[in-house]
Amino acid sequence: MTPEEFRSAGHLLVDWIADHRARVPDLPVAARVKPGDVAAALAERAPETPEPVEAVLADLEDVVVHGITQTQSPHFFGWFPSNASLASVLGDIASSGLGALGITWQSAPALTEVEQVVVEWLRRLTGLSPAWHGAIQDTASTGTLVALIAARERATGYAAARGGLQAEPEPLVVYTSPHAHSSVAKAVLLAGFGSENLRYVEADPLTRALRPEALARAMDADRLTGRRPAAVVLSVGTTGTTAVDPIAEVLPIAARHGAWVHVDAAMAGSALLLPEMRHLVAGIEGTRDVGGSAAVPGADSLVWNPHKWMGTILDCSLLYVRDRDHLVRVMSTNPSYLRSAVDGDVVQYKDWGIPLGRRFRALKLWFHLRLDGVEAIRARLRRDLANARRLAEMVAAEPDWRVVAPVTLQTVCLRHEPPALPDEALDAHTLAWASAVNDGGRAFVTPALLDGRWMVRISVGAETTEQTDVDALWAVLRSTAAAVGS
């Protein structure tokens, strides 16, 4: 395809995207296809000769659009927000158009240095101290895996450079809350620690926050039996209920054992743009004694996803670490064909994560922050917090409805509890009305287990969700639950 052919097709596509985004509020929110429907509509083999762009756009319209759940809809309240702000989409388009290859600084200095600049912008915006150094990863799952591999190597004094994990006599243990995201257990397994060395530490039954005293007991018990506490993964905004583990109280406990502390703030990181929400990570910098040296060291790593609530299109996750040299030592490679004269003077992001080749993802953050401006992003986040509080108040005030977890962020966990329903019937009722809401197409919500019972998560924060949309959702929830229950 020539640049001129691209120009004309690109204009068609931009118009298609603008039209599509404009009608998203009117589309059913949940994907409306059965397993296999999409695949059945596509050709079995790739075409030998070119098809016209119109044919491909027609399939995009006729096959693809109804085959995705509209996370950009103002009526989307599922999982967590997955905002693809159009300002960030422009940055993503610029990245694709440039076709840069990020393997070393030399291959694309701008790809590296725009990334350095924007991760520093976001460090300042989220109130982290200059002790933190960041890089863009694809997702928090990957960031957490990288952090746990770094923790493993710190605990073993770089066993990777010797006989690996198998040569280490003391089993390494990782601690987290039972409410931690599934990616934590996945990272523990992938990094080789083993399921038996993952401790789910007791959480508070009301706040669902990890209990520091339970952590301390678990770590001491492992020490006594010849195990080595290697890492603690704290959640700031759990996926179930946005519970917040107490960083300040955990850091000194972890420090006693030299354990790495990783903070998974995938969701709540966006909230840190609001100074009034920084209590969520209180203590993350550690404390200093009078002489200025660390009395309690700060957390070691933090991951958060601008691609969630803040709205820089997926995939855009930020991993910050305090000990940059350690991370680079764990992740680095240096074959001759990637060397250049300036290697000592520049950042090589290949040594901050798993992939060698990287897209120019910094552009989407750069475009997003510049085209929208930080003020507007903060205002939107505050709007969502207020809308979630408003919804929680309406739910709490309504007979037979209950808010089942503290509202710490923008997610409201609730249940419709008609009188005299036994637990199992209540579960069936909850799943039934949640399904009916999603099938209705006017809203999308997520059922999830909490303390062994189903509840429904309402995660406010799609970019276009206004107060009126939350009010409309509440009407849909009530009428649907009433209809299902009758």
Added chain:
Amino acid sequence: MTPEEFRSAGHLLVDWIADHRARVPDLPVAARVKPGDVAAALAERAPETPEPVEAVLADLEDVVVHGITQTQSPHFFGWFPSNASLASVLGDIASSGLGALGITWQSAPALTEVEQVVVEWLRRLTGLSPAWHGAIQDTASTGTLVALIAARERATGYAAARGGLQAEPEPLVVYTSPHAHSSVAKAVLLAGFGSENLRYVEADPLTRALRPEALARAMDADRLTGRRPAAVVLSVGTTGTTAVDPIAEVLPIAARHGAWVHVDAAMAGSALLLPEMRHLVAGIEGTRDVGGSAAVPGADSLVWNPHKWMGTILDCSLLYVRDRDHLVRVMSTNPSYLRSAVDGDVVQYKDWGIPLGRRFRALKLWFHLRLDGVEAIRARLRRDLANARRLAEMVAAEPDWRVVAPVTLQTVCLRHEPPALPDEALDAHTLAWASAVNDGGRAFVTPALLDGRWMVRISVGAETTEQTDVDALWAVLRSTAAAVGS
């Protein structure tokens, strides 16, 4: 940003991209900035209020463009091709515009099923049997890490579900060629095997292919000392010289030890679109005895990058495995908030790799193959092979120039060897003329070490590189080497 604001900015951006791509052939190929230049040109803090799109596009033009090495230039012969065909760029733009969230089948059935369809298209196109099942990963580095974790878990009977790698008494060993890509060693270290358990098996000094008899000896020796051969990583197209390890001869050796065989065809996978090049992976399916059962099992996993020579824009790497159930068992997670009624009937790509959230990357393959058609892609690959052979012949015919490795694909490794230069002076000369070529801006080449001496890799295969461009390169090489040497 509203859809209408996006529309007008998007049209500006599409025009900018088309104009940019049209002038790429005239730009200096290597990035023309010093460390820190790009960062110094950018604001120190994110703006509070929105900037006009024109300001951001102006920075793209004035700061970013000269800060990237133009891998899309017809004069780019560095590393490996990193083609971002404009047809695939359109697919990437469609993906960004849709803003779909790929976490489960339910979140975006089309994202999952278009991916199923296109990985199947490419399976057929590359001549792999239906025994292979694929998924898109970001890069071959990640694909190789996933494969080695799968190998680790097969060798240990799922130690991850028990005490992890530390609880396994027999050290697990991974084998590869000294010419393997740096990502292989990185994956071995990240997966926890440890550097001492990575064996670089002797390669043929002429072809640089791994020697099967040396592999057999190394595996037997490890067995005798209580170690367990867990995996062999074969390279089909090494980064240095595009050497090809002998799959057919290695498979029965690996099978004797039950070792996983992973094939890194990151570069050469594109060549498999040409039936006449499938000898590169001869034997990969294994052999069957008369009864139809496997006499020699096939390789276990294969990774290749459409984002290299084939030209589907980064990041687009394909990982195929034979035992899909094993991969899924190793990589799966199933928290309540991701469950749905159709889980048993659908593919969940979150369980095929590291990240939970995935972009709609299948669209770029879908657009690329449909808008360009396979015939044209094959013709381009054949053009590049012919151009590389032509260059190699010209080099071989020229006094004082030497082709230093067999030309198995589209990469020519060469040296200018003026008479009577001692080895160290020759190294200095090689690096000097390669630097001069890159500084001149009319071509970009990569110096690399081969057998401890510097040579220069000419990797033909940018999408726009025609025979005249290769001839022009050859003129630049000769005149530059002559000028540097005089």
